[in-house]
Amino acid sequence: MQNHSVNIPIRAWFGDQSLLLTFPKNWSVQECRMDGHGAKPLGYDELRKQIDEPIGAKPLSSIAKGKKQAVIVFDDLTRPTPVKDIVPPVLDILAKAGVGPGQIRFISALGTHRAMTRDEWAKKLGEDIVENYPVYNHNAHEHLVDLGKSSSGTPILANREYMSCDLRIGIGCIIPHVDAGFSGGLKIILPGVVGMKTINYNHMKVMPRNPDGSISEFTFGKVYGNKLRDDAHEVARKVGIDYKIDAIVNEKRETVKIYAGDGFDSFYEGVKFGKKFYATMPALGVDITVSNTFPIENEAGKALWPCYLSTREDGDAVVITHSPDGQIHHYGNTRFGTEYGGEQFAMARKLPRASYGRTHILNPFHAKMDTEYFGPMDSSFLYKTWDSVISKLAGQYPDGAKVAVYPYSSIQCPPFPEDL
Incomplete structure (x- = not known):
C-alpha cells in the first residue's frame, strides 16, 4: 500500500487506542500488513x-x-x-x-x-x-x-x-x-x-x-x-x-x-x-523501517525483526510502544544492578548485530534501562511524540525517503522459506 499517513493500533490492554502516523509528501510509504488482516472474530x-x-x-x-x-x-x-x-x-x-x-x-x-x-x-x-x-x-x-x-x-x-x-x-x-x-x-x-x-x-x-x-x-x-x-x-x-x-x-x-x-x-x-495468516511480505532495502510493537508492547524485543530485515545499511529504525507498565520484568534476565541481573542476564544482552545505523524509540512511558531492549544505548534516541520523530527524520531525508510501516509487528512474520 502507498500512503502518506498510516493509522496504527496502540496501548494494548490499556484502552486499545490508535495513532495516526503522517509522513512528508515526497516520501514513499508502504504499509506492510499480514495476510490475515481484517479477519472477523468468532462468536x-x-x-x-x-x-x-x-x-x-x-x-x-x-x-x-x-x-x-x-x-x-x-x-x-x-x-x-x-x-x-x-x-x-x-x-x-x-x-x-x-x-x-x-x-x-x-x-x-x-x-x-x-x-x-x-x-x-x-x-x-x-x-x-x-x-x-x-x-x-x-x-x-x-x-x-x-x-x-x-x-x-x-x-x-x-x-x-x-x-x-x-x-x-x-x-x-x-x-x-x-x-x-x-x-x-x-x-x-x-x-x-x-x-x-x-x-x-x-x-x-x-x-x-x-x-x-x-x-x-x-x-x-x-x-x-x-x-x-x-x-x-x-x-x-x-x-x-x-x-x-x-x-x-x-x-x-x-x-x-x-x-x-x-x-x-x-x-x-x-x-x-x-x-x-500472520505472513507479511516484507519491504526490502528501505531507508526507514517503522515497527509498531502492538499488541505486545511490553516485550518490544519480539517486534524488532522488521528493522533487521527491511532497513538498508546505515538506515533508520523506528520502534513504537505505548505500554504504561514499561517492559515486562523477567526474573531470569532482567538487570538488577549496574552490571548484573538474572541468571540469563549476560546472554539476554546479546542482541543480533544490526546493519542499520540508528534506533528511534517512540515511547511516552520510557524508562532509561528499557533502552537496551530496543537497540544499542549509544545509537538509540528517545521521543515522546510522533511529531518529534518525524521532525528529526525529515531533517535527515529532505529529498525523500523510502519507508516501510509494520502496524502490529509483534504478531507479524515474514513468509518462512517452506511457505514461499
Missing part, C-alpha cells in the same frame, strides 16, 4: 464448537467427566490472547460434564515474568472470574514438585497447585516467536508453570549458543528441529496436560480460529494456519 457459539473439536485428544466434554479438581492455566499480558472470551464456553463445557465452580482454579502461567496484579487478572479473565474463582500467580522459585530430568538434562520442577489437579487445561495463543518458532502449544507448561532452574537450563543449556552466549541458530518460525521447543515438549509431557486451547488472533486481539486438543498435534496444525 460464542463458534468458539464453543471449535473448543470441543480437538486434534490429538478426546473432546474436553469427555475428558472432564469424573474429574475432581480442575486447573486452568492462562498467559499474561505479554500475550494477546483474549482469555476472557474463551473461558465462558470452557466453563460451560465443564459444568455439563459435572465439574463445577468449587472444583476450579486459575493459574497465570508466568514463567519468569513478574506476578500479575488484580487489575491485570480482570483484564485477562474478566471481573466475574476474579470475583468468583481462586486465581493464583505461578511462583517459579518455590512450591514446586520435582519430576526428574528431561533427556537433555533439564531439571523438571512443576507448580505444586497445578500438579495437585486431575484435570489440567491451558489457554494461550499461536503467534510467531523469535526463539520457540511460534508461541502456543505446550509452551504454556515450559516456561509457563515450571521452576526457574527448569527455565534457565532450557534457555541457557539446551538452546544453541555461541561461546559469547549469543544465540547461534535462527529459529524464528522454526517449530521442527527446534531444540528449545523439543525439550519443552518433553518436559510438558512429563508434567502432564489434558487439554490445550490455542487462539489465532487478528490485529485487534480477537480470536478468529481455535486449535484445541493435546497441545502437540493441535499446535502443529495451528502453526500451519498461523504461518499463512
Whole structure:
C-alpha cells in the first residue's frame, strides 16, 4: 500500500487506542500488513464448537467427566490472547460434564515474568472470574514438585497447585516467536508453570549458543528441529496436560480460529494456519523501517525483526510502544544492578548485530534501562511524540525517503522459506 499517513493500533490492554502516523509528501510509504488482516472474530457459539473439536485428544466434554479438581492455566499480558472470551464456553463445557465452580482454579502461567496484579487478572479473565474463582500467580522459585530430568538434562520442577489437579487445561495463543518458532502449544507448561532452574537450563543449556552466549541458530518460525521447543515438549509431557486451547488472533486481539486438543498435534496444525495468516511480505532495502510493537508492547524485543530485515545499511529504525507498565520484568534476565541481573542476564544482552545505523524509540512511558531492549544505548534516541520523530527524520531525508510501516509487528512474520 502507498500512503502518506498510516493509522496504527496502540496501548494494548490499556484502552486499545490508535495513532495516526503522517509522513512528508515526497516520501514513499508502504504499509506492510499480514495476510490475515481484517479477519472477523468468532462468536460464542463458534468458539464453543471449535473448543470441543480437538486434534490429538478426546473432546474436553469427555475428558472432564469424573474429574475432581480442575486447573486452568492462562498467559499474561505479554500475550494477546483474549482469555476472557474463551473461558465462558470452557466453563460451560465443564459444568455439563459435572465439574463445577468449587472444583476450579486459575493459574497465570508466568514463567519468569513478574506476578500479575488484580487489575491485570480482570483484564485477562474478566471481573466475574476474579470475583468468583481462586486465581493464583505461578511462583517459579518455590512450591514446586520435582519430576526428574528431561533427556537433555533439564531439571523438571512443576507448580505444586497445578500438579495437585486431575484435570489440567491451558489457554494461550499461536503467534510467531523469535526463539520457540511460534508461541502456543505446550509452551504454556515450559516456561509457563515450571521452576526457574527448569527455565534457565532450557534457555541457557539446551538452546544453541555461541561461546559469547549469543544465540547461534535462527529459529524464528522454526517449530521442527527446534531444540528449545523439543525439550519443552518433553518436559510438558512429563508434567502432564489434558487439554490445550490455542487462539489465532487478528490485529485487534480477537480470536478468529481455535486449535484445541493435546497441545502437540493441535499446535502443529495451528502453526500451519498461523504461518499463512500472520505472513507479511516484507519491504526490502528501505531507508526507514517503522515497527509498531502492538499488541505486545511490553516485550518490544519480539517486534524488532522488521528493522533487521527491511532497513538498508546505515538506515533508520523506528520502534513504537505505548505500554504504561514499561517492559515486562523477567526474573531470569532482567538487570538488577549496574552490571548484573538474572541468571540469563549476560546472554539476554546479546542482541543480533544490526546493519542499520540508528534506533528511534517512540515511547511516552520510557524508562532509561528499557533502552537496551530496543537497540544499542549509544545509537538509540528517545521521543515522546510522533511529531518529534518525524521532525528529526525529515531533517535527515529532505529529498525523500523510502519507508516501510509494520502496524502490529509483534504478531507479524515474514513468509518462512517452506511457505514461499
